[in-house]
Amino acid sequence: MRVPVVQHSTRRRSARRRRALWSGGELLVTVGVVLLLLVVHQLWWTNREARRGAERKVEALERQWGNGGTAGDNADSGDTSTPSATQHPSTNTNTGSGTRQQTTTARQSRPNWSRAYAVLTIPRLGLRVPVAEGVSKQNVLNKGYVGHYRGTQQPGQAGNFALAGHRNTHGEPFRYINRLRAKDVVQVETKNATYTYSVDKTLPQTSARDSGVIRPVPRSTVKPGYGYSEPGYYITLTTCTPEYTSRYRLVVWGKLVSMRPR
Structure with missing residues (x-):
């Protein structure tokens, strides 16, 4: 019987x-672990x-306002005004003796760039989050x-108070704004007043x-x-859509219904 001969070169090639x-295989496992860590970092840690x-x-803003402080955002180039109750039919405030219409104009300072100066509250979503000037990803x-x-109006002012927030990762404050319905409450608190808006319309998808x-x-x-089509006191909430993409924008609009001075 003939015995097959295995040459050393064949063995070397096999090795x-x-x-x-x-x-x-080791490289694929390493890449998989790195990708998994990146996903965990983005979806959980951030x-x-x-x-x-x-x-x-x-909490810091509330402490500063409670102490009569400025919340860390002083005027950088003068003041802007918010409407008084006589300028808007719904800006009344409740007191212990009943309903008293406000006749003085609330004043607010222009916030400094990238600094938190207000608090946005959306009860339906259980959301309470700081509002900062600008829409920089890194700084805000x-x-x-x-x-x-920047360039849109401040809370309570005539025009459009427009906001942006992440829908996924980094706190994702606007993840569920698609769940908002007409007449849901959206509140904006500043050191001077609390402005209450009522959700009015939703644009499910539009261009970025x-x-x-x-x-x-x-x-x-x-x-x-x-x-x-008419001037008013609006709030706009914008975020990316669909989830985990930034291709389109989801938009929710509301109208100012009341203003209560602090």
């Missing part, structure tokens, strides 16, 4: 193939840290804050470049059937 397969930071900022949104579009939704009289330039 090299085994080493290559082993090394490739949310945890951003939410904790946002909660601490809300990634901290778990909601950002105010649809600047019409944050204009003083908000109306979509992509879907003109969504929006308003």
